[in-house]
Amino acid sequence: MARALARSDLATDGANLVVNDGRAAFQTVFHMHLHVIPRWNGDRIRLGIGVLRRKPRHPESTAAAIRAGLDRLSTEENQ
Secondary structure, X not given: OHHHHHHOOOOXXXXXXXXXXXXXXXXXXXXXXXXXXXXXXXXXXXXXXXXXXXXXXXXXXXXXXXXXXXHHHHXXXXX
């Protein structure tokens, strides 16, 4: 998923992969899930200091960009 973000129109510089395990780790949905947090150089987001809060911006276009990045990644791997 992180590689797809980099190849998408979002053009991320990196990603944080986060698993919250247990109530003390801010888990609110008690099953395994992985947070993929897109990152850009200079984005000023810090993890580990309180809780990460980011308002979703344009969720439909972001989802479309991620799907396109996944398609590009799949195409690259099949060449």
